[in-house]
Amino acid sequence: MYGYAGTILRINLSNDKIVKEPLSMDFARKYIGGSGFNARVLYDNVGPNVDPFSPDNLFMVGIGALSGTLAPCCSRVTFTARSPQTGIFGDANSGGDFGSTVKFAGYDQIVVEGKAKKPVYIWIDDDNVEIRNGEHLWGKDTWETDQIIKDEHGDEEIRTAITGPAGENKVLMASIIVQRYRAAARTGLGAVMGSKNLKAIAVRGTKAVQIAKVDEFESLANESVLSIMGHHSYKRFATYGTLDQIASYNDMGLARVKNGTEHHLENLEDITAETLEKKYKVRSMACFACPIHCTHFHSIEEGKFAGTMGGKPELTAAEAFGTNVGNSDLASICYLQDLSNRLAIDIHELGDVIGMSMEWYEKGIITKEQTGGIELTWGNVDAMIQITEKIANVEGFGRILAKGVKGACEAMSLTYPRPGHIKGLGMTYKDLRGGKSWALAYAVNPRGADHLKGYPVFEAVGDRETAKKFFGSENIVVPYSDDPAKGPMVKWHEDFIQVLASTGLCVLECLFLFESVSAKMIAGMMSAATGWDMSEQELLRAGERNYHLMKCYNMRLGLTSKDDTIPEYFLKEPVSDGPAKGQVVRLDVMKRAYYKARGWDVKKGVPSREKLVELDLKDVADDLEKRGVLPKS
């Protein structure tokens, strides 16, 4: 077996059955790995009648095809289930070296079904797989759990994926925390773990991943490493990570300040990546096999938050607990991030509901009685800490906010416009009027409001020359342009991101450092690792196929082109201040161009039978036709 570990691990928590199935090479080549494997298994096994919290929902861990090899940052892992938060396709992705460790233990995918009678955790030690008692872990935060498991097995180098109290309490925004400070957070998959009484998956892997053509693989790995390290953005990105974007997003008007009521944060320099590095950095840290080390370990020595330490806040944490709530105290942002990781709460959604409830409070829509005495004023750090704990424990006002942006508005009987949601998922503090390709990518994203399915960061980091050469139009990087060229550009990003998520590579290294690892290089590495002869076209086609699986999953649930939209205020209200002043999103123009680039029915926004057959998904087309959701050709 070359490239792959060769085994799929199926665990049924209801009857304690553990089955190891050989990986079919036809299946592997068609869906590549990671997110692709998961999407296909979800489509086949979790139908429209399966409630996300039912034992029949599957909880899957997908390992990238290149995980465990020298391919740079190959260890990203995808968790997939039907999302309890949105009710539609749900997945979340994380870095670290959990993914490669599962592969070294001998598995390409873990599929968990059923529900344990009492709390358990899954222990994988190469061939030995056990469902172990987890009652002593229940109620513990993710960091405590991680330590208890490591102590139990006497090995500090065990890798864990854990959910915290929020997941146990089935909070709809519960996340999965991998190795303490890496989060697979979106779409509430921690709650799926909680619903199955599954506290954690812990793994030790000591086996090999065999490479078919070692010399060829090594030279391709060399090429990709040199390309990354030679990229003009490498030094900056390796020093500051994604947090570096906080300034440029602010300059573009993409940042939402105080729940979008403003567009510029005073004292922004207090929470930039440079400030963080100067004040709290201990040392750089990297994911498995990644030369970039975009994150670092931080430690706060003095002040109110002394003792806080962990992985540094990335862009989303600084937005969630900084710009979006009008807070510029960096130490508190670090603390709140660590707190959310310990409790296993999705920082995106948490920042959204805190920002939203602060606006309600400031405007008198909710009172101090309703919040249980918590003063949700802009930038009130203590209030944020209290409300975060209350959300995880589903207590008091936290009971309402734990439902997420959409659920909280419904629970309050409010049709409040800001921040809004897409397909049930909160907006993640982007003002889409400030970055038009983001608006399109968010609208068509199969998992809802989120940037990581069609991350069009090229609009922010790209230059005109590359735009013209690669995408055929300079307008892609023209600020605030809603040029139709953004349609095919977002499509390309979506397909390429599926390639990355199924091979286990990283969106940041490949898109921030644009073309540093190209589809051609990845296809080369896939070929050398597996011994196949895989072309760039075949690989991108597999990415496109995997993207369609997510889309078709949602089609089967009845989602249509109407769901591919963004909150109304982005479409109708011009921005009142800041760099993007006067901008609105003309979504329809871009959306039509996008559907056209996808080869879909432009009006209905869904693929035709021909398109699905072309992608070798005839069985999916048959299924959708039987259910009457495929347009008649």
Add this chain to the structure above:
Amino acid sequence: MNVDSDVCTGCRICELRCSLHHRRESNPSRALLHVVRLESQGLFIPTVCKHCTEAFCISACPTGAMYRDSSTGAVLVDTAKCVGCRSCIVACPWGLVWMNPEGKIDKCDLCGGDPQCAKWCPTEAIKYACSDKQHVKKMRRAAIKDAPGVKDKEALLQKIYYSGRDRILSDAKKE
């Protein structure tokens, strides 16, 4: 071999390079060096054979199987002479000699003079260089870090942090 855990990022590229070079497979657990990882403290410590001047393993070996290579200075095992008595394993204070599942003594051999772990380390946490000069760099960084009133402290420290990248790129150019 010089190790500086203060700049190790825990990426384990060294383990991968080592296993690919020596085993022709991707398997960090069979690498001839190991990165000790303490996640809770964000601390990663590469452990790699020091090829001691007065090597404990050589002194302990009763058959003369453990010897020093005259060209690279590496401490190596002559498998023909090795009887598998494990004296070297007991003698090594750092746990960097062990018996592999095939029943042979395993240890770092400096890849014949071009150690792959050091060659591809992005931050020079592992560096193959004369250790007499190597400490100067460490000393400089510690001094800059601790001293009050140093201007452009971050820029100065960064120059030290990223020398790994510059070296890898310039080596690639040469080749």
